[in-house]
Amino acid sequence: MDYTFQYGQVWPYLPYLVKGAWLSLQIAFLAFCGGMLIGTACAAVKTFGGGWMRRGVNAYVVFFVNTPQLVQIYFLYFALPDMGIYLSSYMAVLLGMTLNAGAYLTEIQRAGFESRRQSEMEAAEVLGFSRWQQIRYVILPHVAKVLFPPLSNHYILMTLGTSMAAIFGVEELTGRAFNINSETFRSLEVFSIVAVIYVVVTLVASVLLALFGRIVFRAKMRVV
Amino acid sequence: MSGFLTELTSLLTQYNLIFLLKGMATTFALSALGCILGGLFGTALAVARLTTGPLTLPLRALALVFTEFFRRVPFLVTLMLCFFVFQFSGLDVSTFTVGCVTVVLIGTAFLAEIVRAGLQSVHPNQWHAAETMNFTLLQTIRYVVLPQAWTVILPPAFGFFILFIKDSALASQIGVVELTYVGKVFNNRGFSAGLSFGVILVAYFMLSYPLSRLGAKLEKKLASSRTR
Amino acid sequence: MPHLELDNISAAYGKLRVLDGIDISVGSGETVGLIGPSGSGKSTILRVLTGLLKPEAGAVRVGGEEVNFDRPAEIRRLRDRAAIVFQQYNLFQNLTVLENVMIAPTKVRGRKPREVRPEAEHLLAKVGLADKMDSYPDQLSGGQQQRVAIARGLCLKPEILLLDEVTAALDPELVSEVLDTIRGLAEDGMTMLIVSHEMGFIREISARVAFMAEGKVVELGSPTQIFDAPEKERTRDFVGKILRH
Numbered sequence: 001m002d003y004t005f006q007y008g009q010v011w012p013y014l015p016y017l018v019k020g021a022w023l024s025l026q027i028a029f030l031a032f033c034g035g036m037l038i039g040t041a042c043a044a045v046k047t048f049g050g051g052w053m054r055r056g057v058n059a060y061v062v063f064f065v066n067t068p069q070l071v072q073i074y075f076l077y078f079a080l081p082d083m084g085i086y087l088s089s090y091m092a093v094l095l096g097m098t099l100n101a102g103a104y105l106t107e108i109q110r111a112g113f114e115s116r117r118q119s120e121m122e123a124a125e126v127l128g129f130s131r132w133q134q135i136r137y138v139i140l141p142h143v144a145k146v147l148f149p150p151l152s153n154h155y156i157l158m159t160l161g162t163s164m165a166a167i168f169g170v171e172e173l174t175g176r177a178f179n180i181n182s183e184t185f186r187s188l189e190v191f192s193i194v195a196v197i198y199v200v201v202t203l204v205a206s207v208l209l210a211l212f213g214r215i216v217f218r219a220k221m222r223v224v
Numbered sequence: 225m226s227g228f229l230t231e232l233t234s235l236l237t238q239y240n241l242i243f244l245l246k247g248m249a250t251t252f253a254l255s256a257l258g259c260i261l262g263g264l265f266g267t268a269l270a271v272a273r274l275t276t277g278p279l280t281l282p283l284r285a286l287a288l289v290f291t292e293f294f295r296r297v298p299f300l301v302t303l304m305l306c307f308f309v310f311q312f313s314g315l316d317v318s319t320f321t322v323g324c325v326t327v328v329l330i331g332t333a334f335l336a337e338i339v340r341a342g343l344q345s346v347h348p349n350q351w352h353a354a355e356t357m358n359f360t361l362l363q364t365i366r367y368v369v370l371p372q373a374w375t376v377i378l379p380p381a382f383g384f385f386i387l388f389i390k391d392s393a394l395a396s397q398i399g400v401v402e403l404t405y406v407g408k409v410f411n412n413r414g415f416s417a418g419l420s421f422g423v424i425l426v427a428y429f430m431l432s433y434p435l436s437r438l439g440a441k442l443e444k445k446l447a448s449s450r451t452r
Numbered sequence: 453m454p455h456l457e458l459d460n461i462s463a464a465y466g467k468l469r470v471l472d473g474i475d476i477s478v479g480s481g482e483t484v485g486l487i488g489p490s491g492s493g494k495s496t497i498l499r500v501l502t503g504l505l506k507p508e509a510g511a512v513r514v515g516g517e518e519v520n521f522d523r524p525a526e527i528r529r530l531r532d533r534a535a536i537v538f539q540q541y542n543l544f545q546n547l548t549v550l551e552n553v554m555i556a557p558t559k560v561r562g563r564k565p566r567e568v569r570p571e572a573e574h575l576l577a578k579v580g581l582a583d584k585m586d587s588y589p590d591q592l593s594g595g596q597q598q599r600v601a602i603a604r605g606l607c608l609k610p611e612i613l614l615l616d617e618v619t620a621a622l623d624p625e626l627v628s629e630v631l632d633t634i635r636g637l638a639e640d641g642m643t644m645l646i647v648s649h650e651m652g653f654i655r656e657i658s659a660r661v662a663f664m665a666e667g668k669v670v671e672l673g674s675p676t677q678i679f680d681a682p683e684k685e686r687t688r689d690f691v692g693k694i695l696r697h
Contacts, residue, residue, distance in 0.1 A: 003313075066433045066436060067390065068389075069393075071393055071421055075417070075418070075425065156296075160296070160298040161298070166300065187312075192305065
């Protein structure tokens with residue numbers, strides 16, 4: 001392959017790319033928070049609720065988990081205008097990612113709720129803990145410890161997932177890579193730099209999350 | 225509503241249905257290939273990371289960098305890198321080939337981690353016993369560890385396969401004619417976006433849902449089975 | 453010349469010194485017992501002798517030849533000559549009893565299954581498990597699994613057998629079947645180094661007994677000396693406590 005790498009042309013764009021990475025992180029964070037709200041509510045319904053609410057939640061989760069996020073966003077962005085709902089590309093991506101995250105986070109949290117240990121709760125009851133005290137001192141710490149690692153993991157996956165926003169013209173990290181590519185045509189340089197930025201950003205996030213999880217929840221987490 | 229039904233019947237011609245099925249087959253083939261070849265290469269990487277001694281240090285480092293890199297770069301970015309590498313190399317390959325190389329690279333990285341976790345799930349005592357009987361690392365893995373670890377490896381590997389069916393939607397970006405691309409073609413032919421992508425969502429669901437049910441069954445069965 | 457000789461062996465896990473100048477020798481066909489409190493380093497000696505832990509100083513000699521622990525080929529040779537039986541049996545869970553016994557001779561040594569099979573069957577009959585050859589480890593009792601583990605070690609035709617607390621994980625009623633098997637080996641003239649808490653058994657079977665504490669051999673002598681007339685205060689304490697139980 002006779003290709004001469006010329007990173008010189010691309011380096012000046014680094015600050016521009018870093019700002020794009022910041023936007024990627026924002027999208028991931030907002031979608032994750034929204035997804036957590038939906039996921040917690042839906043997991044509660046699946047664990048404690050019944051009847052039509054439970055069936056509704058099941059349908060939502062099963063649908064979103066079994067179809068691609070990309071096509072979900074296509075639908076929101078291109079089909080909703082026909083019904084008179086206009087979303088900006090940013091909003092369509094954010095909404096799509098939030099709904100998608102909500103479904104996955106429902107599943108993750110439900111598994112966490114189900115890991116409550118009967119023996120510990122019985123012990124707490126025998127010791128005279130009230131219902132609230134049981135939740136506060138026995139159930140929550142355990143559930144948090146069990147849930148934190150898979151939730152962190154999903155957060156990292158979501159950060160990577162934000163790159164599909166580029167397809168809709170959102171100028172996050174990957175979007176900006178496409179922009180620079182069409183200006184400079186240094187494709188391999190641009191995309192390799194962007195790849196490394198993703199590696200660095202998610203590696204830093206993984207390290208921070210693992211430290212936080214270990215210190216706060218005593219969760220067993222490792223980075224590599 | 226009647227407008228929608230008219231549009232639906234005009235979409236569901238024999239020609240379009242065959243096109244749709246072909247798209248489904250391509251999507252399936254893409255993730256199956258990524259998982260099968262990725263599983264083979266991933267197992268090799270997982271084993272490489274278990275070697276000891278200074279001689280194999282470069283091997284371990286390479287395996288570590290490979291898995292961490294391709295697990296931390298978005299599908300779309302890896303896809304573009306592969307696409308441009310092939311473009312500049314002057315090799316005349318189909319977009320499907322580019323898509324395949326991408327899924328194999330990513331599949332290798334993720335499955336390497338799944339296999340490694342599986343191998344590590346076998347008790348250290350089993351490794352030690354084999355070691356004191358002079359098994360080589362490969363003999364230990366082949367005769368003792370993998371036969372015990374595969375029940376741990378298979379469920380998450382299958383889960384990854386189902387995940388890949390949906391992730392490979394991004395291959396449509398470089399023109400691989402898989403399901404998502406079929407949806408875009410329908411839309412470009414004048415069918416409404418709601419119908420075009422609605423049909424594609426249903427098609428993905430029909431592919432992914434039975435497989436995820438099968439995966440859940442598999443997991444239950446393996447969890448209750450013996451270690452052998 | 454002793455068959456197996458540990459000469460001033462020291463070893464550590466990281467910074468924790470676990471063996472501190474160990475001298476023990478085992479004559480050909482002799483059985484030596486190792487006793488002592490938990491953490492005294494008894495099992496660590498066996499880890500060194502199977503190449504799982506590299507000694508920091510000192511020499512291990514088998515038949516007069518010193519083992520160089522920096523050379524993988526010499527560690528392999530050591531493992532060919534000395535086989536170990538573990539406390540937790542460590543049978544391969546995915547293989548039948550017969551396969552467990554045959555796998556190392558066939559796959560590692562490259563011998564023909566046709567040739568190994570009668571030997572394996574003979575050994576399993578010898579440990580009283582002729583009828584369990586096609587069972588899987590999890591279908592056997594602990595005592596049966598431990599006897600399979602002994603047969604597995606013997607099928608490698610080792611010169612020396614190392615036994616690491618082989619009865620410690622067993623229910624009391626299963627101990628005697630394993631001890632009977634070992635007794636038979638001693639009568640056959642196998643060179644053995646035995647770590648055990650079964651004091652009565654050690655006393656009966658060993659030609660010599662070493663009492664260890666804190667990584668050192670405190671006292672080494674005949675069973676009569678160690679159990680009836682220990683010279684060292686530390687030995688007397690330990691033996692006294694054990695025998696009062």
